[in-house]
Amino acid sequence: MTPGTFKDVVAVSDTPVVFTDEFIPRVGALFSQGMSASSDVPVVSCVVPSMLFEEVSLAKSQGPFPNPPVSPSPLAKQ
Numbered sequence: 001m002t003p004g005t006f007k008d009v010v011a012v013s014d015t016p017v018v019f020t021d022e023f024i025p026r027v028g029a030l031f032s033q034g035m036s037a038s039s040d041v042p043v044v045s046c047v048v049p050s051m052l053f054e055e056v057s058l059a060k061s062q063g064p065f066p067n068p069p070v071s072p073s074p075l076a077k078q
Contacts, residue, residue: 005053013050020045024066 022041 005056008054008056009051010054011052016047016049018045018047 020043023044024041
């Protein structure tokens with residue numbers, strides 16, 4: 001989303017929502033800021049209201065995607 005997208009906000013909720021996720025910079029930023037792929041990824045939180053936009057354009061995500069965590073099956077120990 002770009003700052004220009006926010007001119008099309010139709011409604012905003014009164015209740016804030018907390019969104020927490022890992023901050024994964026773009027691949028080029030990994031090398032320019034001295035972070036390596038093995039570094040601990042910082043966790044960030046944002047508190048925002050729910051927003052309704054008049055129109056939103058979606059694009060397919062590109063780039064390297066982190067592998068999902070691998071956990072043993074809880075049924076394997078039985």
